[in-house]
Amino acid sequence: MQTGKIIQSLSGFYDVLTTDQKIIRTRARGNFRKQKIKPVVGDWVDFEDDYLRKIHPRTNELVRPLIANVDQALVVISSTQPEFSFNLLDRFLVVLEAQKVRPLICVSKTDLLSTTAAENLKIELQDYQKWGYLVFSTSEIRKDHASFQKRLTGRETVLAGQTGAGKSTLLNYLCPELNLETAEISTSLNRGKHTTRKVTLYPYAGGLIADTPGFSSLAWQQVDSVKLPQFFPEFVTYGKDCKYRSCLHLNEPGCAVKEAVAQEQIKARRYQNYCQFQAELKEERPIYQKKSTKRG
Numbered sequence: 001m002q003t004g005k006i007i008q009s010l011s012g013f014y015d016v017l018t019t020d021q022k023i024i025r026t027r028a029r030g031n032f033r034k035q036k037i038k039p040v041v042g043d044w045v046d047f048e049d050d051y052l053r054k055i056h057p058r059t060n061e062l063v064r065p066l067i068a069n070v071d072q073a074l075v076v077i078s079s080t081q082p083e084f085s086f087n088l089l090d091r092f093l094v095v096l097e098a099q100k101v102r103p104l105i106c107v108s109k110t111d112l113l114s115t116t117a118a119e120n121l122k123i124e125l126q127d128y129q130k131w132g133y134l135v136f137s138t139s140e141i142r143k144d145h146a147s148f149q150k151r152l153t154g155r156e157t158v159l160a161g162q163t164g165a166g167k168s169t170l171l172n173y174l175c176p177e178l179n180l181e182t183a184e185i186s187t188s189l190n191r192g193k194h195t196t197r198k199v200t201l202y203p204y205a206g207g208l209i210a211d212t213p214g215f216s217s218l219a220w221q222q223v224d225s226v227k228l229p230q231f232f233p234e235f236v237t238y239g240k241d242c243k244y245r246s247c248l249h250l251n252e253p254g255c256a257v258k259e260a261v262a263q264e265q266i267k268a269r270r271y272q273n274y275c276q277f278q279a280e281l282k283e284e285r286p287i288y289q290k291k292s293t294k295r296g
């Protein structure tokens with residue numbers, strides 16, 4: 001019996017990267033279908049005679065893209081074309097944190113900004129660094145490849161980000177031998193075309209990295225309105241002083257998070273996004289309506 005990780009899945013075949021760095025094409029046995037388990041990219045598996053025998057328990061499983069055991073995600077967010085959006089960035093951070101995937105932030109296309117605009121964006125993003133997120137720009141990565149690589153060694157990293165953000169371009173730079181297809185931004189819609197379809201893990205810097213199909217919208221998969229405050233690190237810090245332990249920082253009295261927003265210790269924009277996400281969760285899942293409007 002051999003062990004390895006599925007790095008690609010194509011019409012019923014699973015390519016497994018073994019611990020000694022060989023790639024073996026395998027197939028799933030019928031018993032997986034009976035048990036309603038589908039092997040996915042990222043799965044640790046045991047196999048024998050080119051047949052998968054066992055799928056190891058998953059640490060996590062993303063639905064869109066379908067991939068398992070992800071350690072971290074590199075959120076590629078464009079500074080322009082498409083326009084930079086803090087709301088979109090916060091959405092990615094929340095959806096990833098909710099799935100126990102550590103987000104890293106990578107801002108693309110800063111070369112298209114004026115020096116002043118690039119500097120201003122960098123300053124705005126310092127707040128994210130302050131609360132524990134690593135922030136890179138594609139220009140910085142090109143200047144100092146080594147310190148970026150260090151963050152990927154030994155880890156399974158997915159690239160996430162809206163279509164046209166520059167994920168394939170970045171991956172092509174990191175792994176030039178891949179020669180992935182990238183698309184020109186379609187000017188009429190000012191949106192990238194969907195060029196990345198299947199999910200594949202590529203060996204990179206002693207780890208694995210996956211380009212993923214562009215997210216055009218982010219579903220609130222696995223996000224619970226009661227848990228939402230946990231995915232805003234600064235809310236966790238200030239929330240310890242809220243009068244009520246279950247404070248959702250909405251209408252409760254004695255809310256230390258709202259106080260921190262008033263004192264500008266928490267960015268008003270982050271709090272506005274939080275309130276918007278709570279409202280969206282309420283609409284999507286009426287089951288949480290009661291809890292999220294509860295006072296005190």
Ligand SMILES: Nc1nc2c(ncn2[C@@H]2O[C@H](COP(=O)(O)OP(=O)(O)OP(=O)(O)O)[C@@H](O)[C@H]2O)c(=O)[nH]1
Pocket residue numbers: 108109110111112138139161162163164165166167168169170181182183184185192193194195196212213214215
């Ligand atoms: N100037 C500049 N252009 C970039 C940069 N990154 C990406 N682009 C351009 O942006 C367009 C879209 O890039 P892609 O890499 O295809 O975007 P993607 O995120 O992989 O898109 P999907 O595959 O649709 O998810 C291409 O025309 C790239 O050349 C960058 O850092 N600077």
Ligand SMILES: [Zn+2]
Pocket residue numbers: 239242243247248249250252254255256257258
């Ligand atoms: Zn509160």
